[in-house]
Amino acid sequence: NNVRFIEQADFQSHEIRVCIHDGERLENPGRTRRYTDQQYLKSAAEMARLFADLPSAVANSLEIAKRCNLELSFGENVLPDFPVPEGETAESFLAELAHAGLQQRLDAGAAAAEPQAYRDRLDLEIGVINQMGFPGYFLIVADFIRWARENDVPVGPGRGSGAGSLVAYALEITDLDPLEFDLLFERFLNPERISMPDFDIDFCIEGRDRVIDYVAERYGRDRVSQIITYGSMAAKAVVRDVGRVLGHGYGFVDSVAKLIPLTLGISLSEALQESAELHQRYHAEEAIKDLIDQALKLEGLARNAGKHAGGVVIAPQALTEYTPLYVDPEGHPVTQFDKDDVEAVGLVKFDFLGLKTLTVIDTATKLVNAHRAGRDQAPVNIRQLRLDDEKVYRTLQSGRVTAMFQIESPGMRRLVRQMQPDKFDDIVSLLALFRPGPLQSGMVEDFIERKHGRAKIEYPHPALEPILKPTYGIILYQEQVMQIAQVLCGYSLGGADLLRRAMGKKKPEIMAKERANFVAGAARNAVDERVAGSIFDLIEKFAGYGFNKSHSAAYAYVAYQTAWLKTYYPAHLLCAALTADLDHTEKLVPLLEDCRLLDIPVLPPDVNHSDYRFSVVDNGTGLRYGLGALKGAGAAHVESIVSERQANGPYRDLFDFCRRMDLKKINRRVLETLIKSGAMDGFGANRPSLRAGLDAALGAAEQQAAAAAAGQVDMFGAVASAPEAQDIRLPQCPPWQTTEILQAEKESLGLYFSRHPMDAFRAELAQFSSNSIDGLIANGVPQTDNRRGGGREVVAAGVVWGVRFQGERRVFVTLDDGTGRLSCALYDDDVERYRRFLQKDKALIIHGRLSYDAYDDGYRIAPLDMFDLDMARRRYASLLCLPWPPGRDVGELKPVLDRFRDEQGCRIVVRMAAQSAVGDLELPDSWRVAVCDSLLHELGGLCGADALSVRYRRPDFGARELDD
Secondary structure, eight states: OOEEEEEEEETTTTEEEEEEBOSSSBSSTTOOEEEOOHHHHHHHHHHHHHTTTOHHHHHHHHHHHHHOOOOOOOSOOBOOOOOOOTTOOHHHHHHHHHHHHHHHHHHHSOOSSOHHHHHHHHHHHHHHHHHHTOHHHHHHHHHHHHHHHHTTOOBOSOOGGGGGOHHHHHTTSOOSOTTTTTOOGGGTOBTTBOOOOOOEEEEETTTHHHHHHHHHHHHOTTTEEEEEEEEEOOHHHHHHHHHHHTTOOHHHHHHHHTTSOOOTTOOHHHHHHHOHHHHHHHHHOHHHHHHHHHHHHHTTSEEEEEEEEEEEEEOSSOGGGTOOEEEOTTSOEEESSOHHHHHHTTBEEEEEEEEHHHHHHHHHHHHHHHHHHTTTOOOOOTTSOOSOOHHHHHHHHHTOOTTOTTOOSHHHHHHHHHHOOOSHHHHHHHHHHOSHHHHHHTHHHHHHHHHTTSSOOOOSSGGGHHHHGGGTTOOOBHHHHHHHHHHHHOOOHHHHHHHHHHHHHTOHHHHHHHHHHHHHHHHHTTOOHHHHHHHHHHHHHHHTTOBOHHHHHHHHHHHHHHHHHHHHOHHHHHHHHHHHTTTOHHHHHHHHHHHHHTTOOEEOOOTTTOOSSOEEETTTTEEEOOGGGSTTOOHHHHHHHHHHHHHHOOOOSHHHHHHHSOTTTSOHHHHHHHHHHTTTGGGSSOHHHHHHTHHHHHHHHHHHHHHHHHTOBOTTSOBOOOOOGGGSOOOOOOOOOHHHHHHHHHHHHSSOOSOOGGGGTHHHHTTTOSSOHHHHHHHOOOGGGOSTTOOEEEEEEEEEEEEEEOSSSEEEEEEEOSSOEEEEEEETHHHHHTGGGOOTTOEEEEEEEEEEETTTTEEEEEEEEEEEHHHHHHHHEEEEEEEEOTTSOGGGHHHHHHTTEEEEEEEEEEEEEOSSOEEEEEOOGGGOEOOOHHHHHHHHHHHOTTTOEEEEOOOOTTTOOOOO
């Protein structure tokens, strides 16, 4: 591998002279070494023998090798030249733009400090940027962000440590005042730690590619490229690939792969240790042993090439001068060097990241401003919100945080309710606290107790109070670690950043040295050695939990924007959020449930009123379901429906709809989806009638289209047409039962829309459950209960939304009650014990332990007992109440009750009503009945299904005391 070129080869004497390169320098430049390695030279001699008839081939290959010369340099950054006005340099132009931008910022609103403090900080940053040679980098980033904003591509307020730069704020790269929020430039760019600046820029997910196109046009398409990623053969993937190549059946290979635990980054060796079943089968079955052994050899190797989600490189010359290129399947060039190697050869990486929330905010803001324009109100500028709006904080405190950025997950919702944020700093803290480390350390509870005055706020040293006051004396941010070192020990902020990084690596020899420096610096400031040592120990502990405040503050600002929209324009925000998740049905469910809780009506899909997206209706108070959310209704289908309706008016009926559609675009499957979803209910016929008449409607439409294509005309010159709609009648079919309607909606919409299957059982199941699923999640679980086998003991009730088998001994069940969903995992014997309940839409009651999974950011219930509604009725039904309609013969009850008599069954009370009195008649025990669906259905026909009620005695579940 170190042979630079072959200088001379004498195959007869088995002698080769080569020039050596050792990776750093040429060894003995201009001189040669002689090698007579027999194995290598034998191959060379064989090559000469094979080309004996063409000796020039070997000689020419040596000449080519001599002429090949590739010099790779490392540690030298290469940036494209940013075009600056004549007479300017990149350094002077950056300073000019930054000072002008800062003045605009200061003129636009109140500053957190004196103007001179801003100017001093700006000059300091400009000096560091120019000294380190990065003015071009800032100019390039500011340029494409400016273009994005001017071309209606929403840009985020910043992310990562870049939000700590005042120059970035002045150039509108970021939107958060770093002086106001105590953000540090040295966390981003530090002359004592030489590294490239790295702005991660969030763009609207729909406009990101337009910005990359602009950059490619501006700097040259041969100089701009995205970056390759390499997919590796991870444990499960390599087992599946090797199994396929070895010719094993899919079922066999799948069963082996599913034995590998679902642990992120787990290796096959670790899986053999953690999975007892895999370990046992590996040693017992030769086929599995061979499969795993072969997979172990290939594990970790590159499997496929992909494209980095946001990484883009811009080179000063053609990219081929710096990196080999690869053309992806879509025909776009990407670097063959991955992101680390790209930086190693000096190319500068820019991150163009797509953030869906920016799309949601932009869509919602445009809807709001269209609404305000109709009322002659000034438009909302979402980038200039006040951050002290009390109404916004009351919305946050309510816990109704659906569609709010970064704070809508179940765990975060619980934390918001506990913290009750009342200022922007609290939102910043929320995002920093909601991570596995702080959650598991007890730090979160301590923070909340101090905030609400239930625990004393203490500072390690009086000098640290200004630094730690926003976080109630707790070290939460990396910037606080840096400030402590600066204030207490005299570190420069650059040196303090090096200390922070050292603490993160936790190397004992480095920490011992840093501790000595820290204590010595504190002593120079008259801080006692023991106090300094204890503070060092404290910040070393919290450095592991410390979060980048610049990133947290920038994302807190996006969270605040969504909270503001949720407070003042909830329908518009939820409309935008629903539209953004048209293709992700599972994400629509909580959004639609939030609409219900906020009394925002959602009208059903309708071919005469719906657009592709969800839309705001009724003067901003309601929503209309978007046709694009229907299963199988693509953008092209919906576009043809909407464009025809806009051009020629509403559709009169099913026949008119089919006649006006291009049936090559709108096929039968799409039409059935429209019918089942209720999008054609406006035609006046019920859904089964529409479905039954579909063939006739399609036939008439096809007949008319064929006649028009053939040019047939009647005697008066008009195109011969199919029979008019009024001449064709739909079959009259009985309406679907509720269960059929729900099933059709689930098939076409992916969710239950008109009602939820749980509604039929809600009154009964509520007598068993501790709370709704949403309520259980909102109450949360103490962190001490999240250990394995721990958790709060609850009873959850709902219908089975989904069942997922993982092998034969593990099943995941999703329970849904219309307010939320809860995961339940069954293992080993429980799989067989409860298998009969694992059916979609079956009503279940699960008694178990509720715990929070920080890794998945969700709640789960570990079952102690489980039964369906039929079993609950048999076990616990105690009283059946029948309100009897006045004037109806009560004797009609007898034949019904006779069929369901059961001595061990449920007592019956008949509520008799007369004109002036109501009385309850309890039937003798001989009339006890077994409560079941059939009985309730028949009794419902006599006295009304909504009037019936079943009362249950509360199960004791082994005399455990349950949380109510």
